[in-house]
Amino acid sequence: MSQKKGKLVMAGLAVLSIGAMAVVSGAASPAKAYASAKPITLVFANDGLGTELSSTNVAVKEFEKLHPNIHIKVIVESANSTQAYQTLVTNLSSGSATPDVISADVTYPATFAASHWILPLNKYGFNLKTFYPGMVKSGEYRGKLYAIPWFINVEGLYYRTDLVKTPPKTFAQVLADAKRVLKSHPKMIGVAFEAQKYEGAVTVFQDIAGGFGGSFLNAKGKPVLNSAADIRALTWLNSLIKSKVSPASVTGWQEGNVQQAFTSGQAVFGFNWPYLYPLAEAKGTPTKGHTGFIAPPVSGSHSPVASLGGTDLVINKHTKYPKQAVMFVKFLTSKAIQTQRAVLAGDPPSRSDSYTPALYKQAPWFKQEKTVYKYATPRPVTPLYPQISAYIQTALSSVYSGQMSPKAALDQAQSEVVKLMGQTHGG
Amino acid sequence: MGVRPEVRIPGRAFRPRSGLSARRSYVGYGFIAPAVIVLAALTLFPLGYNVWLSVQQRILTLPFENHAVGLANYVALAQDTQFWHDLLRTLMFTGISVFVELVLGMVLALVMSKEFRARAMVRVSILIPWAIPTAVSAMLWAMFFDPRTGFVDFFLGRVGLPGSHLVWFNSAFFAWIPIILSDMWKNTPFMALLLMAGLQSIPKELYESARIDGAGSWQAFWRVTIPLMQPVILVALIFRTLSALLVFDTVFVMTGGGPGTATTVVAYYNWYQFFTALNYGYGAAISVVITAVAMLMAFLYVRATVRQGGLFR
Amino acid sequence: MKNLWTKIGFVALVTAILVYSLLPFLWILRSSLESNKELAQATNSFLPSALTLTQYHGLFANQDFLRPLLNSLFIAGCATLIAVVLGAFAAYALARLPVKGRALVLGGVLLISFFPQVGMIGPLFLVFKKIQWINTYQSLIFPYLILCLPIVTWILTAFFSQIPAEIEEAAMVDGASILRTIWDCFVPLAMPGIFTAGILGFLLSWNDILFAISFIQTPNMYTVPMALVNFRNAFYIQYGQIDAGVVVASVPIALIVVLLQRRIESGLTAGAVKG
Structure with a gap:
């Protein structure tokens, strides 16, 4: 599906990025610096281009600042959904340890979970109370949680x-x-x-x-x-x-x-x-x-x-660094980073508490978009x-x-x- | 598709020279080996692997359900109405496009073998479509037929003909027209070159004696040109038929097999099984069938070439 | 009188051929020089009201079209180089050296040149996946050998057999090694043929899209035809840039044809009917 690829044209929004930085740095992340002895590299496969990619890079920089021993390598995947899907199937089915963290269209997690390619996330203490239920559902397979909603997309x-x-x-x-x-x-x-x-x-x-x-x-x-x-x-x-x-x-x-x-x-x-x-x-x-x-x-x-379109984050089952990957996913799906992304790239946050007056001030249309979210319905969750x-x-x-x-x-x-x-x- | 030159071993012209010692023949095999090994590896290995895969269930997204299924994939293929419809469509496409290309190629060849001022220009201008990648030529023609910005609808509208604002790619019938035109545009030049080379090999005296016998140029064409060109035409026909049966690029770019499945051809269906359905067992069964048919036809081609050129003397 | 009509008919025929060959290309050239605003309107005149190069600028600035151009150049270049080297050795042996089964090899090579591409993609994909070759240059360079090596071998065999062998024979009688002989006496004479075979091999590799869409998945590895097709699938469709991309992809090819038309034709029909 192509809805994920394209918010690259939010020309007007680029101007706002400075303001957004201010919002974010004020609210950003409670996580403590992770002091591990050995520096590691997490590979993050991401399918956005344009403003989506640049907002990912902004978030990655912030994460690396908080966790100096974790380096994030961002790989850009095809904007063509069929190809992006093939890429992920290719990587995951061959049992490769990378990419560690993957941004996946909402229709993918079921397939990946059924194939045992991605990590069940129940035991990692994600709190999804404020996330839109339709999105959370897209990340579940046979009663287990496999994917964390990153941003929502509703037609x-x-x-x-x-x-x-x-x-x-x-x-x-x-x-x-x-x-x-x-x-x-x-x-x-x-x-x-x-x-x-x-x-x-x-x-x-x-x-x-x-x-x-x-x-x-x-x-x-x-x-x-x-x-x-x-x-x-x-x-x-x-x-x-x-x-x-x-x-x-x-x-x-x-x-x-x-x-x-x-x-x-x-x-x-x-x-x-x-x-x-x-x-x-x-x-x-x-x-x-x-x-x-x-x-x-x-x-x-x-x-x-x-x-329901939208994008989830999943973790490769064969990753060498599950803990760090979870930290990264928690960071990307945090309220502050989702709000930041909404402003920078126009991606609607997948959690309701990210819709703050500060967001509406910069991007008033989210107010009207939000009224549609409650009708969001995922496509069939099956491999x-x-x-x-x-x-x-x-x-x-x-x-x-x-x-x-x-x-x-x-x-x-x-x-x-x-x-x-x-x-x-x-x- | 490609340019396989219609090749005829210039057999009699070159025989190993006596000056080289027979002891050096091992050098010859050493020279040939790398090319042969590479080609064999690139074809025999996939063929063998496909045969093996075709008796397995192998769906990438169901990794825990791989198992041998015997001939089940072939049975399913025999009962797959979509496949048979695709085959029928492919055959119709092949028949029409090859015939049109042959006629047009003959016209081009006759024109190009005449002496006239713009001859060089014509030869260059028909060779350009041949050189442009098939996918690019398909895009070119797709845009040419775009109802909003394309030439065809604009032109038809200008001269007041029906068909302007026709959405070509939303019609099971009309969608084939840009596909065939694009295929012709790309492939006729090669046909024409082959035929032109054939024309040039016909001795001029034959035409002269035909004229003395009172034959007009039309009669001379049927009595002299066509009979003498028969072997060349045969080779050109088999060659084009084979590549038309495997048509993929044009359909992939222009219609994605649509509308519905109206332009789905066998090669596209095969690709779809591999890369959309991710069904490697079933896809392999289709591949095996396609490969068998193509190799059989290619064998006929090689034999025709050989007959004409004396490959095995 | 009849002569005049024949002449007019002939001129009309030639004109029709030229129009058919060139018009689609000219039309897209025209579209590529329009602004986005004009492209959004339905076409209503043969010539656009104003010409602009913004689409070309966008093509390289926003779509980074340079990358696929370089990818294609590198991949097709490598495949051609390998094919020419392997093909030249094989062709030399087939044309010159006393090997048995010459006809069998040539017939086999010809047969293999018809091996359906679609019959290779499934197995090659699974293998490339296993050895982590997906999204690499080699995942295209090696399969492209199937496209160009058979033709290169054939053309070179035909060309080589037309080069007189006396000089080599003399050199060998003088005791020069075979490689030395080939390099000194044969290669200079064979260069035009090798060049021709190389051009054809290159064009064939440049032409492919089936292998590319099967083994390449990330945008920075796209080849030219693949990049063009993918422009269309983007969320935000830039028709003008697609037009410009098609023009950019075609012009170098057209130039090659204009400059090397005789060579290409001779390569295509090498050893053909005349023989």
Whole structure:
């Protein structure tokens, strides 16, 4: 998934970094300097670029100052999620002792835990009370804790506050608002969303399916991809394209395209991640002062579902320095460092106590983003998720291109996933 | 895909020289050995490993469930409708692109063997697409067909034809057009070069006698050129067919096999099994099948080359 | 009259060929010279209203495109060098020395040149993983030998066999060692052929994307085609920079072709129909 890669464009935020340093140094870390005789090196595999990378480096410097005997070597992994995933699988499955600490997309820990590649963290005294429960859940596998949430990422619906006065709650309202605006602005895009054949299309589908009361796997972990709710959801998404509320070109779109459509003022609605907010509110952007961010729509009495992205920290099971690795993870996920990262890189903290007035002062949009977090729902926590996602991607793409009906495509995906989960015992 | 030169051993032209002592033949083997060893290691080892993997369950993310499964992967492959659909698509792509490339290559070869002022320019300009990496050429054509900024939709819109604002890559049918055009752009030049070399080897006198017999240039083409070119055409056809059957780069870059699975070809499906499904047992079974088919076809190619050039005299 | 029409038809045909070969390239060149603002609009004219080099600046400043260029140069260069050395020795023996099974070797090499790449990636990946070669230069240099060594061997065999052997024979009769003889008498004459084979080997290695996406995972090891493809998958898509990247990746190749067209053609058809 690509949501982690990209908050690199928070151009405006770079200016704030000095202010942030002040905040952080005031609040930073209670940990005592760790005085070990021998200096050691921890390898930290991290997949951020741009401002994400620089904020990681700022945090690493602070950590090294506190612990002069621990050197942190930051390795940058691919911004392409498929590759980043392959890299981690490659390293971990070969039993290498490095990287010691890994930043992992929320969909990875289950796989890594099932394969016994990462360290169970229950005995290391992490206090996750203030962390968002959805995020904590993504780090658990079969009752054990394997991953500590680092920052959250929740997909929501962006809308133009100048064109849509009351934020819509239901699918019908979204459609009506979009159509109304299109009538007076025929060149605009009603709903911009990710419909290319890739992970981003799956998260949008998860949002919509959830709003209809559907999901990918049921509570027992059995696939329910062709449930009535899922079929309705896909039908609704497809009807956006068919009725030209969304242009057919969305079938080639990823987050970057949705972002471009929204920030250039061409889209009424857009499904995207929090990173877009500061960009849409940047100086000189047509959407400045007109950007709203709400939970995805629902039908009837269902509660919204907002696909959970975000990044966890995990520790390699074969690390030579588990204690030091735990210290580093605790440091990175501390309240102060998460707040610092939110300001420097725009990554939303995974703990609620990081959302302080000081943060809002520098990045006011977090206030509105935060309202969506409570709907955050992880994608299925199973080692087979990458394969399941691939089947869903094919189904979505077959429907958007008119090759299959939503029902036929989801029936097929369902039978493939049932077959997949039957073949292996990993589910 | 590559440039395998259509090579014909210039057999009769060079025979080991008598001046060299036969005792030195061990030197010859020593010279050949490194290349042969490297090539054998790079092919026989993966082949053997694939055969072994193909009778195992080997999914990287399920490391505790590795075990021998006999022929289960092959049975699954035989029942995998996705694979058979991919194969059918690959065959259709191969048939169409190779045919079009042959015709176009022949036209290019005929044009290039004429004397005219811009000849050098034409020869350079068709060689450039050949040299540009396939992935880059696929990107070039993908952007050429982009509905917003591409040339095609802009042009169609300009001249008022339907098809402007067509989202090419969202159609199970139309997505193939940029794929085939990109493949043609990249591969026709090599075809043309081969055919041109073949044309040049036809003795001029044959055309003259055909003209004396009263044949027009069209008739001469069918009566002289085509029959004499047959071996060259055969070699070119097998060569292109083989590389078209293994097409990967263009599909990977342009469509990722989509929309749905409408442009998924066998090589892409194989790669997908290895690097997305992380299923090395099943992937290996597909690889073994692909390798067997490719080697069989390559054998036919080598034999055709040999027939034409007298490899084994 | 008929002649005139034939002539017009021919000119039209030549024009069509030129347009087909060059237009896609010219179009992307055009896009690469546009500003982001203009790229965000749908295209509505053949020529952009203003030309700018910002995309090229961004390509190197923000995307660090220099790194993949150097990676590709190094990897393809090493693979070519190894292939030319190994191929030249093999070709010399095949063209000159009294070895048995010459036809078998040449036929085998030709056969191997068709070995499907996709049939190699699975096993090689598992092995490279085990010996920690993933994300290294050697993980591409060695597999690339399968792309260029067979062709280099073939081309060189064909070239070498056309070089007269009398001088070498004379030298050997005089008692010079075989390596000495090759170096002094043969290599100077063989240089053009070796150079040609080298160019083709280099272009073939530069062309690959399948091995690269299989064995390379970290951005600082990307090759040129891989880097270009990955620009597209970035969160923040910079179309203009992709355009510029495609141009930068193509221009050196086009220059090589323009400068060395005859050599490349002769290499491609070396030993072919004429023989």
